[in-house]
Amino acid sequence: MPDVIVAGAGPTGLMTAFELERAGVEVLVLERDPQPTTQSKALALQPRSVELLADRGLLAAIEPYVLARLPAGHFSGIPIDYTDLPTRFPFQLGVEQARVAAAVEARLRAPVVRDAAVTEVAQDDGGVVVTAGGRSHRAGWLVAADGGHSAVRRLLGAAFPGSSARFSLLVADVTLAAKPAGLAEDWQLPSTGSGFLLPLSGGRYRVVVGGEEQQRLDRDAPVTAAEVGRGLVAAHGPGIEIGELLWASRFGDAARQLERYRHGRVLFAGDAAHIHLPVGGQGLNLGLQDAVNLGWKLAAEVRGHAPGGLLDSYHDERHPVAARVLVSTRAQGVLGIPDPDAIAVREIVTGLLALPQARRAVALELSGLAVAYPGVLGRAEEPVSADGRGVLVGADLPAAWADRVEARPGPAPRLVRPDGHLVWDGGLGLDDALGRWFGPRVGSGAAGRARLSV
Template sequence: MNVDVIVVGAGPTGLMLAAELGLAGVRAVVVERLAQRGGQSKALGIQPRSAEALALRGLLEPLMDRAIQRVPGGHFAGLRLDYTAWDTRHPYSIGIPQGRVEALLEDRLGELGVQVLRGHEVTALSQDADAVEATLLGPAGEARLTARFLVGCDGGRSTVRELLGVGFPGLDGKLLSVVADITIADPDGAVPETWTLPVMTPDKTGKGYIAPIGDGVHRFLFYGAEQQRLSRDTPITEEEVQRALHNEFGPGVRLTGVRWASRFTDASRQVERYRHGRVLLAGDAAHIHSPMGGQGLNLGLQDAFNLGWKLAGEVAGWAPEGLLDTYHSERHPVGARVLANTRAQAVLIVHDEENLALRDIVEELVRVPEANRIVAGMISGLDVRYDLPGRRHDLLGRRVPDLDLVTPSGPGRVAELLRDGRALLLTTADESAFAEAAEPWSARVGRAHVQAELGADAVLVRPDGHVCWAGSVADVSGLTEALTLWAGAPTPADLPA
């Protein structure tokens, strides 16, 4: 066995997954086809739930240092959403090009000693009961790499998915859009100089979205009537981009250069199963959809965050039966919900009288606070609640709130206590009873007795920040069950001397 886990693809999903594996001490390698990262960034934004996940590992601050702007709220088909309806420290979208997110994560891998094998493409794979073998094609020719698991994070056209012979059912795209990174001359100041959320109010010409993405470059995304008459492989000319700029901002705005441009559709597809024996799929390799609302990169990061610690448990040998399968059962419904909401958004931005009538009604509805909360929770990822077993508690399956608390060593925050990537037992009362119950798991489950309003005497938090048990000392047997379910059987090495 050369390594424990092969991660295919150094996009945001693969890099995040490798960082989680590296943190847990797993021998992982990332295999990436490109010799170096491409200059373009597809995604431009980080949603609140991803910000929370990054904060759990101390990665949010360095990411904010590289961000361009923080924009309050989010949007649904260009309709504004107020994220403050949710209890979060991050009720905003972070404007940051995807390339900078990837660079940050790759730096993190360097610190953790996880190698990114660039210029190597996975071309074949096989698996048996014990191992998976990948064939890599690199500058020195073909090589084979063996591991216990392989995760295909290799994007929407995933080779891993193809090699598995797995279908990718869903809908073909209906709306054809253009994304272009451009430079402009804007003497009249018609183009916003700061990063704003998209205003995608459809009209006869078709509206788009523009944002400054650093180094004097603007990201321009448009999907007018003209684009709908073209095919996906029609070359994008400067004239087409210029016409779209005029339609949107008037004749004063002049295109001075196109750095990169591409057509994309709102096709939406999802694999039926995320796990195929020793091979798993994550990120765009498992699901694709329209970029509407800015969710794809975020969904991939959160897939990786859900999968990393479970895979690490399998590799280390402590994972209880079925733990790895919860990756599919938890993340597939989340992906399906994003597909559904992007399909709905695609309808709401189509230039047609009936759809515009529907849009007017939805616009009115999302101004109602409770409706805003529902849609904001969906787009931001803050509403994700896993269907976990155990005694019902309001917190069960939800993200743990990042509360201020007082620890024996001083004030702190919940997120700071999860940085080592282990599960965490937070207690606010009956410390010794909970400590006694959890002691046999102390190698895998951190403990902190804190002063805070948790809504329970104790809360067990998984490494991905989701609550898997909450209760009082009367239910300490429930805690033991939850520890066994999520942290495995106590091993002799974990037992107190």
Template sequence: MDAEVIVVGAGPAGLMLAGELRLAGVKTIVLERLAERTGESRGLGFTARTMEVFDQRGLLPRFGDVETSPVGHFGGLPVDFGVLDGAHQAAKTVPQSKTEEVLEAWALELGADLRRGHEVVKVLDGPDAVAVEVKGPNGVQTLRAPYLVGCDGGRSTIRKAAGFDFPGTAATLEMFIADVKGLDLDPAMTGSTYSGGMVMVGPLPDGVTRLVLCERGNPPKRRTTAPGYDEVVAGWKRVTGQDISAGEPIWVTAFGNATRQISEYRRGRVLLAGDAAHIHLPAGGQGMNTSVQDAVNLGWKLASVVRGKAPEALLDTYHEERHPVGRRLLMNTRAQGLLLLSGSEVQPLRDVLTELIRYEDVSRHLAGMVSGLEIRYELDGGRHPLLGRRMPHLELAGADFKASVPDLLHAGRGVLLDLTDNEVLRRRAAGWTDRVDIVTAEPHGLRADSPLAGTTAVLLRPDGHVAWAAPGSHGDLPMALERWFGPAR
């Protein structure tokens, strides 16, 4: 075997997955078709959930000073994300290029083998391994590994070669994104609708302006190269009446509103993550964030199976947990597309939703959907309010340390929080200490209405989600440990 896992694609999903695998010591090769990063940034910023993910791996400081904001939108209608409970707000204006730079450096530090300029041209899935034929600077070679993960985007070679079903709806229109210097336009981050279409204007650092243009009646085109800025200029003039020809384009891209999701996230030894698994209108900037979260859900599970710690059945939970998240993502982006891109015929619907959003429960629901903070995996384990959810940010103090919950997850291992200094509990978990850290500590600043009030112990998976809690979980601790971490050593 050339590696234990081969990852195809060095975008945010592939790089995040490589880092997660290397945290567990899995020999990982990342194959990327492009010889170098493009510097383009289709995605901007992170949702609050992705901020949590980066925090639990100690990555947030690498981004420098991150501007955050409680303001967001749903289909162009302003939503106050400040109604959500959480340690983090959404990060604004962090370009995807910076995210890729940070994740690449992290994965390489951990020992990932990143091979740029290497394009997969064929996939051969066998009973014991997956082989890929790769065209690189030195010709064609064959690489083999027990598992292959396609993180190679919406036009995924791996998805097509491995025969994944990709149902959904085809694009009905074409839109443009352009990053441009030298423009002085009023910001319109939630979108401005005109009779002929919709535009967004977002200020970025260093005097760059992000433009988004959708002209109604502009059908999708089969393109082999990026569109020219002249197309954006002409469309912008037709929709808004403004002349933006004086701008200096940095890059321009076209995209459509196709909506598709694979029927299964795993086919034997081949798995998909990120845009390879789901494509949709980039409404609310959710695509990159969902892709990173796919990788975090998959990484520790695949590592456990590869290292022989857990049975292969653990990989089935990747589909079980992330397919519903992807399905919900497609639902809300399609709804936002109707609000953003339709004409005057949907204005009554916009007016009704504008009224409803003034109710805090509605704002909380929509904000939780777009931010990812609503995600709760359906675990068969009991009625504790945190079961299946991410563990809230919590400050802890032990006999000789102080730490937060994200600090405890930096190593990508499971964590058993003993909140009442229970020696019997720790003894029952002793057989899993090669995979799970046992931490005895008391929570600080716990509110009386916290879902942790009265909780005596919590088992965290490496992705930060609660797998078991006492009291309130069905079954005992060893059952939960074996379910998620394999048999005791």
């Protein structure tokens, strides 16, 4: 019996499984689709996600597929310089989401069972029973990472308050049969936040269109090549002609968030927990960062050494982060409306974002580097432990925590959580910090300390 079932093999579910497995937890991933998807909604990785992937040795497998390194993000199409951000990676990586998911999946030992849509969930004090693809599986816990239309959310009747979509856009991957002279063939930030054309690999282009036609059409109407072609001509002039429509979908500005990320033995992450307009490249990044926050906490709970409240701190820490992204994307959505009032506000905001302090505050938010949690001192540059333990640098580690914390030499004392957050930086209080984040002392070696040379 696995310790944890993860519903959904999107980037959030796979990253959660990776984090759990790193910490020695048995995982089973159940995925609705019969094959790994080659369709990528997201194309942008923000600096904090790049840090997390690099620290886990996952970036090397993604790098061959990187389409662009952009030294800036954007706020509804208003460029936001990233070059002075406090990170090893002061840029967005343009890479297709499917490549990120494939890189994580390639490193999993856990089975990913496909063609296994979750259709029933039951839970009791001892665990969960999840029915998928006609089979029932029992585990201690369920992580619901089954996307914006989460079946688990529906099955549990979990409240998902927020607002429905008021405007609609289409996303499509196409080949072009004809291109106007001067069409930019390199990656550029969108200029409005409500439409763009970007080159992918292999002669494919990503198109996003949000014009009047999309507002008239039903949300469930299939996207046709003719509709995409009209959108392209409207944006780029008559010289552009669509070749093949490879993949298309519609999306909108619905913004919703679960009231609680934990429902007993079920924890929600990624789009299953929050949806919003995908402007500014935030959703995939939120999901990866939810996974990294949840993984080590749930692993500690499974292995029986989680301090009281640790698992609930997943909701406490991550809910406000997504709530803030909803505020940001709602504001960006308004700035993209082609209406004289919104255009006036956009002009003012563009001016404000030229001010260094305002630009930096927004850059820190978009990049994911501004994330701060109560009791946490900031991000640490320390590489994470290979086996999911915390890391103590430059101080003697009491032997009673050696099963949960790795000791390393180094000049500057610091204690780092498995998700890369600094929780002690020298002085008194090391034992308190160890107890708070890693649980009580255990074992006969409670009195000993592993000595380190620095």
